[in-house]
Amino acid sequence: MTTLFINIKELIQVRDSSILKVSGQEMKELPTIKNAFLLIEGERIKDYGSMDSLPKINADKTIDLTGRIMLPTWCDSHTHLVFAATREGEFVDRINGLTYEEIAEKGGGILNSAKKLQEKTEEELYSEAEQRLQDVLKMGTGAIEIKSGYGLSLEGEIKMLRVIKKLKENYTIPIKSTFLGAHAIPTEYKNNREAYIDLIINEMMPIIHKEGLADYIDVFCEKGYYTPEETNQILKAGKSIGLIPKVHVNQFNSIGGISVSVKNDALSVDHLEVMTEEDLEILSNSDTMPVALPSCSFFLGIPYTNGREIINSDLPLALATDYNPGSTPSGNMNFVVSLACIRMKLTPEEAINAATINGAYALNLSNDIGSITKGKLANIMITKPITSYSFIPYNFGNHCIDSVYIKGQTI
Ligand code: NIG
Ligand code: FE
Numbered sequence: 564m565t566t567l568f569i570n571i572k573e574l575i576q577v578r579d580s581s582i583l584k585v586s587g588q589e590m591k592e593l594p595t596i597k598n599a600f601l602l603i604e605g606e607r608i609k610d611y612g613s614m615d616s617l618p619k620i621n622a623d624k625t626i627d628l629t630g631r632i633m634l635p636t637w638c639d640s641h642t643h644l645v646f647a648a649t650r651e652g653e654f655v656d657r658i659n660g661l662t663y664e665e666i667a668e669k670g671g672g673i674l675n676s677a678k679k680l681q682e683k684t685e686e687e688l689y690s691e692a693e694q695r696l697q698d699v700l701k702m703g704t705g706a707i708e709i710k711s712g713y714g715l716s717l718e719g720e721i722k723m724l725r726v727i728k729k730l731k732e733n734y735t736i737p738i739k740s741t742f743l744g745a746h747a748i749p750t751e752y753k754n755n756r757e758a759y760i761d762l763i764i765n766e767m768m769p770i771i772h773k774e775g776l777a778d779y780i781d782v783f784c785e786k787g788y789y790t791p792e793e794t795n796q797i798l799k800a801g802k803s804i805g806l807i808p809k810v811h812v813n814q815f816n817s818i819g820g821i822s823v824s825v826k827n828d829a830l831s832v833d834h835l836e837v838m839t840e841e842d843l844e845i846l847s848n849s850d851t852m853p854v855a856l857p858s859c860s861f862f863l864g865i866p867y868t869n870g871r872e873i874i875n876s877d878l879p880l881a882l883a884t885d886y887n888p889g890s891t892p893s894g895n896m897n898f899v900v901s902l903a904c905i906r907m908k909l910t911p912e913e914a915i916n917a918a919t920i921n922g923a924y925a926l927n928l929s930n931d932i933g934s935i936t937k938g939k940l941a942n943i944m945i946t947k948p949i950t951s952y953s954f955i956p957y958n959f960g961n962h963c964i965d966s967v968y969i970k971g972q973t974i
Contacts, residue, residue, distance in 0.1 A: 565603065565624070566602070566625075567622035567624070568601045568603075569600050571601060571631065571632070572597070572630055573597050573598075573599070573952065574632075574935055575935070576595070576933075581930060583924055584920060585916050585920055591912055591913060592912060593952070598614045606970040607938055607940055608937055608940075628945060631945050631946050634935075635919050635934055636919075636944050636967060637705060637918050639706070640809075640831060640881055640926045641854055642883070642885065643712060646692075646713055647688060647713065649892065673746050680719055680723070696730060696736070698894065699884075699886070700974055702894070702896065706926055707736060708740075708926055711740075711741070711743050712783075716749065721771070724774075735972065736942075739779060739926050739928075745781070745793070746788075748788070760797065779807050780800075780801025781809050784819075791820055791822070810829050815865070821846065831851060831881065832854065833856060834854075834855075834856055835853055835868045835869075843872070847877065852881050854881045855868035855873075858884055862892070870903060870913075880913075882918045882922065884899055897955065898962075900915065900955060901958070901959035915955070943967075946964060
């Protein structure tokens with residue numbers, strides 16, 4: 564099956580050779596072709612170029628995109644899309660003056676989600692997560708990472724990971740699965756944290772390994788959650804069963820999580836609302852992708868990741884949603900790209916690079932997605948008729964994605 568798109572107003576993020584990520588000054592450049600064509604053959608991008616150079620092609624289907632822009636789909640490298648219940652009660656508590664940390668200390672937050680998750684069956688969790696996945700697909704997300712971390716018990720964590728595995732099997736969108744057993748310390752282990760860490764390493768991990776339930780290992784390294792030493796211990800154990808670290812660090816405090824993550828060859832470090840000079844320095848000497856989650860800052864009213872400083876330090880930066888019931892009840896990557904421009908002062912070029920090619924890197928998928936490159940998967944999105952690609956972040960709170968193709972198939 565071949566599909567030919569013609570008269571594309573502008574084809575965005577065109578990379579002739581497959582690059583894995585863009586850093587620093589390179590992020591300001593977003594290569595495009597105006598008045599373009601693109602040919603899909605099967606699951607992959609076969610050819611593209613300017614309409615002036617359109618060869619004679621006998622495609623099965625030809626689609627005229629006059630006035631519309633085409634981009635590679637968004638790559639959302641950080642979500643908690645499987646969860647049991649929303650938490651609008653805490654949202655109201657925050658309006659009335661409590662902080663996210665105060666709510667967590669009172670047994671709300673992640674522990675609240677863990678309690679709710681116990682009461683739901685795998686089937687119920689699956690059908691709710693599936694609905695969320697379908698919703699974000701329509702908004703242009705074409706590859707996604709999903710974490711466990713609301714189980715916080717052997718049974719709960721495995722249940723979540725099985726739901727993610729089933730989503731992987733039933734959907735064509737590339738999905739990566741992350742084991743986040745170390746998301747919080749369960750109440751019953753409050754005075755015996757070592758026992759919970761022991762459960763993670765010696766009981767959960769062997770099952771995860773045996774059933775192939777995860778690609779990545781994550782820890783919430785933060786005051787009141789996991790120390791850098793505990794993070795190190797859990798990441799090392801994860802690595803020993805083939806899981807690659809992707810770590811929650813520096814959301815509220817810089818306590819050494821970046822150093823531990825980089826030493827364990829983390830694929831990404833995520834959040835980074837609070838950064839020191841030393842943290843930036845450590846990242847400069849690494850292959851680890853810094854990931855900002857601006858919707859979380861927006862929703863909690865906490866500082867935004869200083870993306871300008873990260874990019875100006877010649878580092879790469881990726882953007883993701885953090886979709887979860889507590890700190891970010893939204894999986895809309897279009898809004899993330901808007902916030903990155905409006906609040907983090909990224910240019911549209913930088914934000915689109917961060918949400919496509921660099922997001923693909925943070926998923927360990929940049930060989931296959933994240934740019935318009937011959938041979939990559941045909942995961943593409945088409946806008947409504949719009950004036951320019953800067954309209955995408957400008958149009959905040961709305962989105963202009965009209966159609967989405969995953970592996971060459973319209974969804
Ligand atoms: O990335 N910070 C840790 N974990 C999630 C929030 C989890 C929750 O509040 O349910 C996050 O923001
Ligand atoms: Fe998160």
